[in-house]
Amino acid sequence: MSASYWCSSQRQKWQYTRDQLTRIRADLGDNCNVHNRIFLHSLIVKLGGKLNLRQVILSTAEVFLNRFLTRATLKEVNAYLLVTTCIYLGCKIEESPVHIRNIVNESRNAWPEFIPSDPTKLAEFEFYLIEEMDCYMVIHHPYNSLVQIVQVLKTGDFKVGITSDEQKIAWSIVNDSYITDLPLLFPPHITAIAAVYMACILMDDNIYKNQRVNSFIKFLAVSNVDLDEVIEAVQEMLTLYENWNGYDEISIRNSLNFRILSLNNA
Amino acid sequence: MSNLQQQFLRGQPQTSSSMVGSGSSPSNRVGLGLGHGSMMDGSGPQSGGFNRSQPIRMAGNDFFTIAPYRKRKDAVRVSVIKKYEILGYIAAGTYGKVYKAKDRVDQNGLYAIKKFKTDSKDNEVIHYTGISQSAIREMSLCRELNHNNITKLTEIILERKCIYMVFEFAEHDLLQIIHNHSHPDLKPIPESTLKSTMYQLLSGLSYLHQNWIVHRDLKPANIMVTSDGTIKIGDLGLARKFNNPLQSLYAGDKVVVTIWYRAPELLLGARHYTPAIDLWAVGCILAELLSLRPIFKGEESKMDNKKQVPFQENQLLKIVEILGTPSSERWSSLKNYPEYPQLAKFTLFPPNLRAWYHSAGGSNKNCLKLLSELLDYDPAKRVNALNSLSHKWFTELPRVTDNIFENSKFKYPPRKIQKDDNDILSMSGHSHQQLHGTNSMLGGTGAKRAFGNNANDQMHMRKKQR
The missing domain is CATH 1.10.472.10 (Cyclin-like)
Incomplete structure (x- = not known):
């Protein structure tokens, strides 16, 4: 389907x-x-x-x-x-x-x-x-879930407002998730929830934090998602960003280029 | 290291004149041979290389791409003819050819193998050209679908630059069944067959639409029927997903649906159409199953060379003659369609579907009701596939059956195949496919095509038959 x-x-x-x-x-x-x-x-x-x-x-x-x-x-x-x-x-x-x-x-x-x-x-x-790929080419992405989650969080039950800046951050986190194994490991909505969580809870240090955390946890409980998967997805993303700190594009590029040129001459 | 440096220097632009026409190095240089290819390729954008201390390196056409990977994959690939015994050729179209085949291990397994057409020369595909959008759609969508009323894809084999899609074989199709009921004399299709056909067709379509897939080429030739009487919607070569489209459906394909089955909103130039176009086509199919001839048999205006999509005046006229001239009261968005002003040319016709239905021999009121709901001008009011399944006609007697042939005295001949053409790997088939096609048409034995795709094919065939 x-x-x-x-x-x-x-x-x-x-x-x-x-x-x-x-x-x-x-x-x-x-x-x-x-x-x-x-x-x-x-x-x-x-x-x-x-x-x-x-x-x-x-x-x-x-x-x-x-x-x-x-x-x-x-x-x-x-x-x-x-x-x-x-x-x-x-x-x-x-x-x-x-x-x-x-x-x-x-x-x-x-x-x-x-x-x-x-x-x-x-x-x-x-x-x-x-x-x-054995001709399997239709891909389901977290973007639709992301939009839906933001809508649901806004509603009366949770009242978690997510600013457009936070949505942008969540969107970027989803974009970065493709670097990791997340698309091969979890359903797209897990990545979406992890991204929303990171964008509005982890990065939020204002005084409403506790209230938002509680509402968000309430949402997770009601939504019936696999919490272990969400936590693992968040960890995967944090590991990625940590690794990114040590990323040296020039040396990676040089070694990859060198390898391709050696293969070319092999 | 000297080797590497040589590679760096290869293909470096020699003079500034070689930069003219950059970025458009023609592909016919491909065949020039490995030794030369790289030298010919001075077409790079960075002429600034002359001012740099290090020269710009340009990859030649023999540059490393996937050689070790290709070698590994080619060594283990199982050929289509190792797995299947090709029994003969069924049909051809713009997309390529369809063969009937038998599983070499499970001798009861019958298949229709669709081979996509590729550029070829002297029996050999010379080079890869990029897979057509149609093949990509059909492969990717069929891989996701699983419903009893959709042709089942069993596997896809990619071999020697060709794509082979292996489907479960279907012995009949609606075009062939209609033909059998209209030749040599008219014998109406039994109501239980008619109703079960429509129910299964709408079930399959409902599944497609629930999956956000619009078929865009429903017509009798694309509706298969298995020997045990199950309807299978086939040919998803024009189908596409319509959720979150990045661009309007119109932008991707200017013309969709074979002309006789094309919905009025498409004829009026709709840019943003909906799955309702498929239900219009289903309405046309129901009418054709009733009267045994196409209900709106218009003449297609050909595309002029300006690549502008022509207004299909004659086709719309055929519709208006039976359904009456559309008005804003019946169809609120009518005036917004690009081709709306063209309607002024038409004389006014009153709605006439009831009279048409009775003259076609129809008598059941609920069947007429479904027909008029499918052929509603306004796509927003046209019945959708899911709701149509609970239509009164389907709940009253005779009951809908899983086998559309149940309680029917009619027998239909098996699909004809050309047994002399079973060389699926060869390219030569494409040149004499025309001959086979013509022969079978003149024979007048009915539908030969397992997978119709080209509007003209079918129309051409019908002209010969009638």
Whole structure:
């Protein structure tokens, strides 16, 4: 079903437990650590910006990237072409197709030394990407849940007002969640709740804090969500931001580029 | 390291003139060979490289992409012909070809394998061109759907630059059944078959709409019927999700639905249409099952070369002749449609559906009521799929059955296949598919197409038949 996450292929075919993910990566010889993943995220944001794409398209592309990296490693493919392919397919799935030549040109403008001008290379990768995902391509995102949660919290039962600034922060946290394993681990509404929680409780130090915390906890209790999952999602995001502090883009880029060039000469 | 440096320098623009036409290096350079490709590629945006201390590196066409990964994947892929025995070819359309196949292990498992058309030359697909939006839609949506009245996708095989979608085989389709009841003489479809067909069709459609999917190409040729009498909605190549669209549905596809089944709001140029367009098409199908010929059989105006969508005057006229000229009282948003002024050209017609229904041999009042609710001009008032399922016609006798053939004395011939064309991997089929198509049409034996897609195909075929 494409309307409901609960009967979606995302839940039935592409959701893992943390143990499963750990095992998959051990078997694969994982080489995409969190700093690599932050770098790939920055590539998606960069190309998405150049093509002026909507956030949902980029988020879909990030999920494709996450899925692909559970089945293949960065030692096997050109990472720049990989992110380009994920975005190209994401545009189609979100019904906003971009001509293959446009995307190759923009991508080559951004990374001339790594993107060949021949569009058939991108088209070929698209084919393998779809195959690797076993043709499951419809993605459910936390954005709809985010909007709904904000609406529900506003109502008389909870009276938790969420400012537009806080909503923006929550939205950004959701965007960042794609760097982590959250899309592979939990239903999208868990990520949405975690993002709202972080945006208005963790970052809030005014005097109403206690009242909001209580109302929010009341909401969680009524909503029947899996609290352990929410806590785990919050922790995952905090770990990401902690890791981000130690992120050195230049050295990550250099090592990735060096690897691609060595593969090119192999 | 010298190797690396060589790579850095390869493809570096030699002169500023090579920058002219940058970003539009044609793909026909692809075939020039690995050794040269990179040298040809002076097309980069950063001519500023001349002022830099380090030259700009440009990836050549032989630059590393996915070689180790491709090698690993290609080594383990199981070919479609290893899994399936191809029994013959069923039909062709703009999308590609459909074959009938048997599972090599489970000999009872019959399948319709839809092979998407790709650019090909000399029996071999030469290069990847990017997968069509239609194929992406059908693959991604079919993967999510699971309902008894939607054709079931069992797997998708991607092999040698081609896509094969494997569906459960359906022995009949509504076009073929209608044909059987109209040739050589008219024999009305039994009410229990008619009603059960409509109920199952609306159940499948209701499921699609609840999943925020609008089909956009419902017509008899796209409604399959299995040998045990179950309706299966097929061909989701034009279907798409309509929740949170990033752009209007119109922007994605200017023309949707085969002309005879196209809703009036689409004919009037609606930019923002709704799933109600599918219910209009269902209304047309119900009328066709009753009278055994299309109710609104208009002539399609062809697109002119300016790529402007033409106003389908003749099609709208056919509708107006039976349903009467629409008015703002019956259809409140009528004046907001881009093509509304065109309606002034039409002479005024009174509503005539009741007379049409009786002349088509219809007698049941509730059936007429459902028909008029499906063919309501105003998409906002048109009955929706879910509500239609509790319509009076479906609750009264004869009862709706799971097998639409139950209590029917009619037998329908099995789907014809071309047994001499079973080379699913070969590309040559595409060139002589035309021949097969024409032969079968002249044979006048009815529907050959498991998955209709192209409006013209079906219309062309009907012209030959009648």
